[in-house]
Amino acid sequence: MTAGEYKKASLRYKELVEAELDRIFRGPARDVYPRLREAMFYSIEAGGKRIRPCLLLAVCEMLGGDAASALPFACGLEMIHTYSLIHDDLPCMDDDDMRRGRPSNHRVFGEAMAVLAGDGLLSFAFETMLAAALKSGSRGCLEAVSEIADRAGARGMVTGQAADLECEGEGIKTEEMLRFIHRHKTADMLEAAVISGARIAGADDGTVAKLRRYSESMGLLFQITDDILDMTGDPELMGKTLGKDAEADKLTYAVLLGLDGARDAARQAAEAAKAALDGIPDADYLIATVDNMLTRSN
Amino acid sequence: MTAGEYKKASLRYKELVEAELDRIFRGPARDVYPRLREAMFYSIEAGGKRIRPCLLLAVCEMLGGDAASALPFACGLEMIHTYSLIHDDLPCMDDDDMRRGRPSNHRVFGEAMAVLAGDGLLSFAFETMLAAALKSGSRGCLEAVSEIADRAGARGMVTGQAADLECEGEGIKTEEMLRFIHRHKTADMLEAAVISGARIAGADDGTVAKLRRYSESMGLLFQITDDILDMTGDPELMGKTLGKDAEADKLTYAVLLGLDGARDAARQAAEAAKAALDGIPDADYLIATVDNMLTRSN
Numbered sequence: 001m002t003a004g005e006y007k008k009a010s011l012r013y014k015e016l017v018e019a020e021l022d023r024i025f026r027g028p029a030r031d032v033y034p035r036l037r038e039a040m041f042y043s044i045e046a047g048g049k050r051i052r053p054c055l056l057l058a059v060c061e062m063l064g065g066d067a068a069s070a071l072p073f074a075c076g077l078e079m080i081h082t083y084s085l086i087h088d089d090l091p092c093m094d095d096d097d098m099r100r101g102r103p104s105n106h107r108v109f110g111e112a113m114a115v116l117a118g119d120g121l122l123s124f125a126f127e128t129m130l131a132a133a134l135k136s137g138s139r140g141c142l143e144a145v146s147e148i149a150d151r152a153g154a155r156g157m158v159t160g161q162a163a164d165l166e167c168e169g170e171g172i173k174t175e176e177m178l179r180f181i182h183r184h185k186t187a188d189m190l191e192a193a194v195i196s197g198a199r200i201a202g203a204d205d206g207t208v209a210k211l212r213r214y215s216e217s218m219g220l221l222f223q224i225t226d227d228i229l230d231m232t233g234d235p236e237l238m239g240k241t242l243g244k245d246a247e248a249d250k251l252t253y254a255v256l257l258g259l260d261g262a263r264d265a266a267r268q269a270a271e272a273a274k275a276a277l278d279g280i281p282d283a284d285y286l287i288a289t290v291d292n293m294l295t296r297s298n
Numbered sequence: 299m300t301a302g303e304y305k306k307a308s309l310r311y312k313e314l315v316e317a318e319l320d321r322i323f324r325g326p327a328r329d330v331y332p333r334l335r336e337a338m339f340y341s342i343e344a345g346g347k348r349i350r351p352c353l354l355l356a357v358c359e360m361l362g363g364d365a366a367s368a369l370p371f372a373c374g375l376e377m378i379h380t381y382s383l384i385h386d387d388l389p390c391m392d393d394d395d396m397r398r399g400r401p402s403n404h405r406v407f408g409e410a411m412a413v414l415a416g417d418g419l420l421s422f423a424f425e426t427m428l429a430a431a432l433k434s435g436s437r438g439c440l441e442a443v444s445e446i447a448d449r450a451g452a453r454g455m456v457t458g459q460a461a462d463l464e465c466e467g468e469g470i471k472t473e474e475m476l477r478f479i480h481r482h483k484t485a486d487m488l489e490a491a492v493i494s495g496a497r498i499a500g501a502d503d504g505t506v507a508k509l510r511r512y513s514e515s516m517g518l519l520f521q522i523t524d525d526i527l528d529m530t531g532d533p534e535l536m537g538k539t540l541g542k543d544a545e546a547d548k549l550t551y552a553v554l555l556g557l558d559g560a561r562d563a564a565r566q567a568a569e570a571a572k573a574a575l576d577g578i579p580d581a582d583y584l585i586a587t588v589d590n591m592l593t594r595s596n
Contacts (some may be wrong), residue, residue: 031453036460040452087417092409111390115413116460119385119420123451126424130444134437142440146428153421154338155329162334162414 065201160184187219363499458482485517
């Protein structure tokens with residue numbers, strides 16, 4: 001798959017996801033208290049690359065599943081990702097003023113409503129996915145929701161955020177802790193995307209195991225390139241405040257390995273991600289996602 | 299059922315729930331980051347009356363279901379209730395120092411960790427319930443999780459909290475808004491308890507409809523007695539700061555109707571709750587719950 005074909009396929013997935021998010025917020029979310037719905041939708045429509053839902057749809061289609069029936073799960077995953085950004089930006093957390101190129105949620109709606117917008121999105125993700133799982137009646141869909149709950153939850157993403165928070169005082173001291181934090185903060189949600197897409201398509205356990213290894217390397221690749229971009233990126237392209245890690249004297253892969261070392265590590269993670277796909281047919285999009293991640297500028 | 303028998307039955311349910319919560323936090327929660335798990339468990343073990351999980355188990359047993367298989371759902375519901383208290387107590391929300399007779403979560407663990415403890419508990423509730431639903435393979439269990447997600451979520455409890463928050467500046471102006479807020483803030487979670495218990499037991503739609511009416515009246519009864527206790531109760535028995543409503547010049551049922559009027563309204567709601575149970579056999583515990591609520595001092 002060429003870079004152009006990858007862009008085109010990603011755009012198709014992104015448009016599917018955004019049309020469905022729009023439909024959900026005009027339909028099922030009608031009964032949400034108006035100001036709360038506004039706060040939730042503000043951060044949802046702010047966009048971003050929608051990497052996680054695109055991956056979910058791509059994996060599901062790759063394995064013979066139907067993108068349309070996977071859409072509620074892709075949207076649920078994006079809602080969970082978005083809630084985590086809203087809470088992460090709060091003054092008591094990272095205290096970020098900008099997100100996805102716009103003022104962060106609490107800058108517009110106030111801290112209390114931002115807490116509730118996050119709570120609302122996390123809950124609404126499960127409302128949306130469970131309604132779809134009930135409607136489909138398929139075990140794979142229930143497994144997908146369960147996978148997303150596990151990876152996004154107290155033993156997954158939230159554990160990564162808590163570990164990151166705890167290290168803020170004294171700094172991340174060891175490479176082991178750096179890996180632990182990013183495994184949970186970053187890789188877990190990519191794994192949720194890939195594995196839930198596979199579960200919806202009814203994948204066998206062998207395929208799921210390969211895709212778990214792919215996700216783990218992809219998570220590492222994502223984090224290393226994020227750390228590099230935090231040091232060298234263009235804040236306008238990234239749509240968020242940069243250089244915060246350096247300012248906070250935080251251990252990152254770019255600090256740990258140096259910029260050149262980090263670039264080497266990124267290439268190695270990319271190779272490992274591709275190698276994990278060995279024997280899975282039609283994995284072009286997943287391979288192109290790796291290449292795109294390696295060369296991304298935002 | 300006498301008051302003594304009601305107390306004994308409630309104690310049995312409470313002990314089942316607390317033993318299972320303990321088991322979950324020693325087992326499946328082992329992989330939660332230690333400080334996060336501590337913060338989550340601090341608020342879980344602080345206790346409270348466990349009204350919602352007890353109701354869930356009682357309804358499930360009343361309809362011929364098995365309390366043991368309903369336990370993960372009862373615990374999930376209690377985790378969701380607990381997360382809502384942690385976020386509600388935050389400085390940017392109600393700014394409460396005490397909860398369930400102990401310093402509130404953020405007073406002990408700091409604001410950022412309290413946000414994550416809430417996020418962790420909400421997520422962990424779904425992790426716990428979905429694992430149980432997958433294991434059981436029963437449609438009723440999946441319906442129960444979906445019901446809990448809907449009532450606790452963006453169109454349920456969180457909508458009630460957002461409406462309450464919005465009214466803080468100018469105060470709740472109308473009885474309609476007062477009812478809307480409390481329907482969602484309070485009644486929705488009681489409805490989640492009752493209906494999910496019924497779904498796990500495989501109840502028919504007629505029974506579910508009656509139980510929805512019961513829950514609605516119970517929610518109103520709960521809120522009116524809460525408002526009365528906020529004005530007249532003993533802070534030590536209640537385990538939280540009282541008189542905050544009056545201080546904040548907030549419209550409550552006790553303010554709207556006067557203390558005597560509120561007591562009358564509570565009696566009417568109690569009658570309506572009992573009337574809704576007409577034709578449901580073995581509803582002794584549910585009836586006793588109404589009487590207990592009407593005469594509670596904490």
